[in-house]
Amino acid sequence: MSSDTNYEPIDFVLFGTNGDLARRKLLPSLYQLEKAGLLHEGTKIIGVARQEHTPESYAELVKENFLKFAGESLCDDTWEKFVARLDYAQVDMRSHNDYAKLSEHVNADRVMVCYFATPPSIFGDICRGMNAAELIDDSVRVVLEKPIGHDLASSKVINDQVAEFFEERQIYRIDHYLGKETVLNLIALRFANSIFATNWDHNCIDHVQITVAESVGIEGRWGYFDDAGQMRDMVQNHLLQILSLVAMEPPSTLAASNIRDEKVKVLKSLRPIDSSNINENTVRGQYSGGFVAGKEVPGYLDEPDANLKSKTETFVAIKAEIDNWRWAGVPFYLRTGKRLPSKVSEVVIYFKRQPHNLFGDSFTSLPPNKVVIRLQPDEGVQITVMNKVPGLTSSGNMSLQKSQLDLSFSDEFADMRIADAYEKLLLEVMLGNQALFVRRDEVEHAWKYVDSILNAWKTCSEGPEPYQAGTWGPVSSIGLLARNNRSWYEGKVTRKKR
Ligand SMILES: NC(=O)C1=CN([C@@H]2O[C@H](COP(=O)(O)OP(=O)(O)OC[C@H]3O[C@@H](n4cnc5c(N)ncnc54)[C@H](OP(=O)(O)O)[C@@H]3O)[C@@H](O)[C@H]2O)C=CC1
Numbered sequence: 001m002s003s004d005t006n007y008e009p010i011d012f013v014l015f016g017t018n019g020d021l022a023r024r025k026l027l028p029s030l031y032q033l034e035k036a037g038l039l040h041e042g043t044k045i046i047g048v049a050r051q052e053h054t055p056e057s058y059a060e061l062v063k064e065n066f067l068k069f070a071g072e073s074l075c076d077d078t079w080e081k082f083v084a085r086l087d088y089a090q091v092d093m094r095s096h097n098d099y100a101k102l103s104e105h106v107n108a109d110r111v112m113v114c115y116f117a118t119p120p121s122i123f124g125d126i127c128r129g130m131n132a133a134e135l136i137d138d139s140v141r142v143v144l145e146k147p148i149g150h151d152l153a154s155s156k157v158i159n160d161q162v163a164e165f166f167e168e169r170q171i172y173r174i175d176h177y178l179g180k181e182t183v184l185n186l187i188a189l190r191f192a193n194s195i196f197a198t199n200w201d202h203n204c205i206d207h208v209q210i211t212v213a214e215s216v217g218i219e220g221r222w223g224y225f226d227d228a229g230q231m232r233d234m235v236q237n238h239l240l241q242i243l244s245l246v247a248m249e250p251p252s253t254l255a256a257s258n259i260r261d262e263k264v265k266v267l268k269s270l271r272p273i274d275s276s277n278i279n280e281n282t283v284r285g286q287y288s289g290g291f292v293a294g295k296e297v298p299g300y301l302d303e304p305d306a307n308l309k310s311k312t313e314t315f316v317a318i319k320a321e322i323d324n325w326r327w328a329g330v331p332f333y334l335r336t337g338k339r340l341p342s343k344v345s346e347v348v349i350y351f352k353r354q355p356h357n358l359f360g361d362s363f364t365s366l367p368p369n370k371v372v373i374r375l376q377p378d379e380g381v382q383i384t385v386m387n388k389v390p391g392l393t394s395s396g397n398m399s400l401q402k403s404q405l406d407l408s409f410s411d412e413f414a415d416m417r418i419a420d421a422y423e424k425l426l427l428e429v430m431l432g433n434q435a436l437f438v439r440r441d442e443v444e445h446a447w448k449y450v451d452s453i454l455n456a457w458k459t460c461s462e463g464p465e466p467y468q469a470g471t472w473g474p475v476s477s478i479g480l481l482a483r484n485n486r487s488w489y490e491g492k493v494t495r496k497k498r
């Protein structure tokens with residue numbers, strides 16, 4: 001057994017097992033953990049939902065969904081082991097008396113991991129139901145999905161409901177970006193390499209760009225998305241988590257409390273954006289019809305079930321400032337949107353220009369070094385450096401050229417499968433390691449920052465600016481950088497064949 005299965009056997013209870021998230025992501029990820037030999041042999045998986053199922057019909061449903069969503073065929077040996085772990089409990093999650101039925105499927109002597117893959121509005125009911133059935137003790141861990149709440153106040157209500165029954169050390173708040181290999185690699189890059197560790201501050205860095213662009217629209221989730229918008233769906237969680245990892249001070253160890261302490265300090269240092277500075281620091285947009293990857297797509301207001309008057313933003317750009325010693329004067333530009341030209345997530349670090357140009361005519365001023373950390377797809381790291389063009393010209397008249405030092409994960413780790421974020425995070429919950437999960441104070445400071453922007457937007461007479469699907473958002477997002485003589489990185493990774 002590998003050390004990664006060196007944990008107690010677990011009763012993994014999946015509330016909302018018939019929902020979109022469970023079917024598309026969670027059950028296929030558990031299967032992949034099985035395939036990798038990372039599920040403890042004694043671990044059981046108990047799906048919970050309102051539908052009636054026998055263990056056999058539930059297993060059939062899991063299989064059907066796997067084949068539909070996982071993009072690969074089932075391996076017979078793996079499936080045989082996996083199916084033997086599956087069990088099902090029919091529970092109406094709102095009815096507290098119903099939870100006694102769950103007791104029959106779990107073993108009080110084992111660690112229970114309860115994944116709440118349901119809308120947050122029923123987290124409180126699940127806790128109360130479990131309590132009524134005396135299913136709660138010190139060893140239970142609960143996994144909560146994002147977004148926790150709609151704003152700071154509602155997130156407090158949800159967190160309080162859960163905190164009535166569980167200690168913070170038992171609560172695992174998921175932000176699936178924290179399970180992505182390349183997001184984790186930010187920690188390795190920063191703290192395992194002295195060339196970065198010693199240059200990572202306002203003395204050397206001019207600004208940072210974080211882009212999480214999606215080519216998809218709202219994927220039939222109008223009800224959820226129109227209520228949330230891109231700010232709550234993506235900025236409050238994924239983008240602010242990436243920003244925290246890029247900006248945090250070195251934690252003294254990789255222990256959960258040390259990493260989380262450092263991340264929360266960054267979130268607390270974000271300079272508030274409110275009605276006094278909203279226009280110069282934010283841009284919001286909403287897509288109209290257009291073409292993405294050559295295919296015609298409808299505008300946001302033409303999506304099925306759309307409310308034609310919706311002012312919900314599908315694009316956000318923010319100039320964020322971190323008021324601390326390390327980052328004084330270094331803006332972090334954040335940008336995320338639906339129906340942009342391609343799916344790409346990247347962090348780009350722009351270093352300061354050289355103070356003086358020795359190379360005269362080649363460049364009036366030398367271009368800055370850039371580190372592009374490509375989170376997805378084409379995961380890797382690319383560094384732009386200046387090089388001399390070979391040739392017999394006089395040394396006083398050398399020509400320079402920009403070149404790329406290029407580390408592609410797919411080349412470097414060609415034989416390794418990159419695991420889905422949920423696989424990583426599910427394993428971490430089973431191991432009982434909270435480092436890759438979001439602590440309550442992080443959620444609350446992120447909401448505080450985001451609420452202030454959302455409230456300021458409410459006072460603006462204009463709504464989101466339209467942008468055509470398949471473009472990089474409203475023109476004003478270019479202006480957000482251009483007024484400081486900067487522009488968004490729109491480089492393309494062109495890899496040399498090896
Ligand atoms: N889908 C996704 O890609 C993502 C989802 N999330 C979050 O994950 C969670 C689950 O999402 P998703 O799977 O899309 O949600 P769904 O709307 O598909 O709901 C999941 C399950 O919750 C149960 N449920 C819903 N409403 C009620 C209710 N009023 N009473 C009792 N049970 C109810 C249903 O169980 P039953 O089958 O018994 O009806 C349903 O199958 C949400 O918090 C969402 O925000 C986060 C990131 C991505």
Ligand SMILES: O=C1O[C@H](COP(=O)(O)O)[C@@H](O)[C@H](O)[C@H]1O
Pocket residue numbers: 214233234
């Ligand atoms: O949490 C969410 O993330 C997805 C994007 O995730 P990715 O792993 O595909 O980059 C987003 O589409 C969705 O709206 C949001 O809820």
